[in-house]
Amino acid sequence: GQQVMQIPQYQHVQEGEDFTTYCNSSTTLSNIQWYKQRPGGHPVFLIQLVKSGEVKKQKRLTFQFGEAKKNSSLHITATQTTDVGTYFCAGQGYSTLTFGKGTMLLVSP
Amino acid sequence: DSGVTQTPKHLITATGQRVTLRCSPRSGDLSVYWYQQSLDQGLQFLIQYYNGEERAKGNILERFSAQQFPDLHSELNLSSLELGDSALYFCASSGQGARDTQYFGPGTRLTVL
Numbered sequence: 001g002q003q004v005m006q007i008p009q010y011q012h013v014q015e016g017e018d019f020t021t022y023c024n025s026s027t028t029l030s031n032i033q034w035y036k037q038r039p040g041g042h043p044v045f046l047i048q049l050v051k052s053g054e055v056k057k058q059k060r061l062t063f064q065f066g067e068a069k070k071n072s073s074l075h076i077t078a079t080q081t082t083d084v085g086t087y088f089c090a091g092q093g094y095s096t097l098t099f100g101k102g103t104m105l106l107v108s109p
Numbered sequence: 110d111s112g113v114t115q116t117p118k119h120l121i122t123a124t125g126q127r128v129t130l131r132c133s134p135r136s137g138d139l140s141v142y143w144y145q146q147s148l149d150q151g152l153q154f155l156i157q158y159y160n161g162e163e164r165a166k167g168n169i170l171e172r173f174s175a176q177q178f179p180d181l182h183s184e185l186n187l188s189s190l191e192l193g194d195s196a197l198y199f200c201a202s203s204g205q206g207a208r209d210t211q212y213f214g215p216g217t218r219l220t221v222l
Binding site: 048095096 | 111142144150151152154157164165167199201210211212213214215216
């Protein structure tokens with residue numbers, strides 16, 4: 001079945017440093033979605049990418065979808081303590097959305 | 110607030126017991142999804158219902174079952190509970206199906222002692 005791998009599993013940065021998480025699917029995706037889960041909270045939708053090579057920005061967050069529609073990345077510029085949480089990618093296959101295991105981001109002030 | 114509600118918030122029970130988790134989707138959403146989140150397994154998709162019918166099945170154990178009622182709320186039944194079933198159970202809803210954004214509820218934390 002479809003598998004979605006996400007790396008790194010965990011990253012600890014100093015406030016102001018950049019952060020990137022990568023997502024790779026075993027199959028071509030129709031779209032990829034990104035979610036953020038704050039500690040003790042539930043996953044919250046951030047964005048959806050649909051087109052090959054698509055790049056979208058939300059303030060300090062930049063999302064990319066690979067040309068082959070099998071990989072994606074989320075880059076945060078100049079992290080802040082409010083960025084703390086686990087970031088999940090979720091790949092949309094034929095009928096189901098498969099979540100990666102997430103990247104836990106810790107930001108020290 | 111996502112608009113998805115889940116009850117109860119916490120549940121503590123013993124091995125061998127049976128519990129029912131309840132989910133009400135966002136107004137107008139037809140699809141309901143159930144996920145299990147544990148520390149080592151991440152978010153595991155269990156099952157999806159669309160307008161009362163089972164649409165997709167993931168890693169759902171035979172001891173677990175779910176249904177979606179005519180008013181679109183859903184219940185997840187967990188039986189013969191084991192220690193390893195302790196986890197956060199999330200319900201999510203979306204509009205037209207699996208290709209839509211999913212909105213997650215606050216979750217039910219199940220502890221099996």
